[in-house]
Amino acid sequence: QVQLQESGPGLVKPSETLSLTCSVSGYSIDNGYYWSWIRQPPGKGLEWIGSIYHTGSTDYNPSLRSRVTISVDTSKNQYSLKVTSVTAADTAVYYCARDWRGWDSVDYYYHMDVWGKGTTVTVSS
């Protein structure tokens, strides 16, 4: 059974860098799939942050691209998120998710099929 688990500080000071890690179990990142980060501010909807392939190829939300870096460590079966120069607007629950894109033996699909439980990050001094 594939499981994803987010980890990292729950409190970050304004202007500093938010760093989170997603640990994957039950599936090797090297075997494929993209791996995504999504966030949800309190009481609001979902916002896709970006994704990474096991080769290190990345896609980012244009609205966050200048502040976001996603990286992968296949030896640890983990991938990570960094958001620089954070403000209160970055306060959110951050989710990692497995991201399927393409042919699935029947048709082409694009979705996130396995999610972590999420971790709350608060930006405050």
Next chain:
Amino acid sequence: EIVLTQSPGTLSLSPGERATLSCRASQSVGSRYLAWYQQKPGQAPRLLISGASSRATGIPDRFSGTGSGTDFTLTISRLEPGDFAVYYCQHYGNSLYTFGQGTKLEIK
């Protein structure tokens, strides 16, 4: 960038009733790029439908997705107590994902 607009914002229904949720795209999109998720309070989203109409593994056939072009619909045929949640549509295109703002399905 595609903008997804979901309606209604809130839908109040009773168990056993039929729910119809709408997702409208700002321009025509391919059906294969449209997915639906369910999110309950304090939980991560759960994939329901992919490719506009294909149910994800373990999703009961009470849930169905239809649509093409700019208009997509998620239908829940007979509401059960566990179906009351927030539902999001999602689009993939040009190497990025966008989500609708969500429809809250609440018990009447």
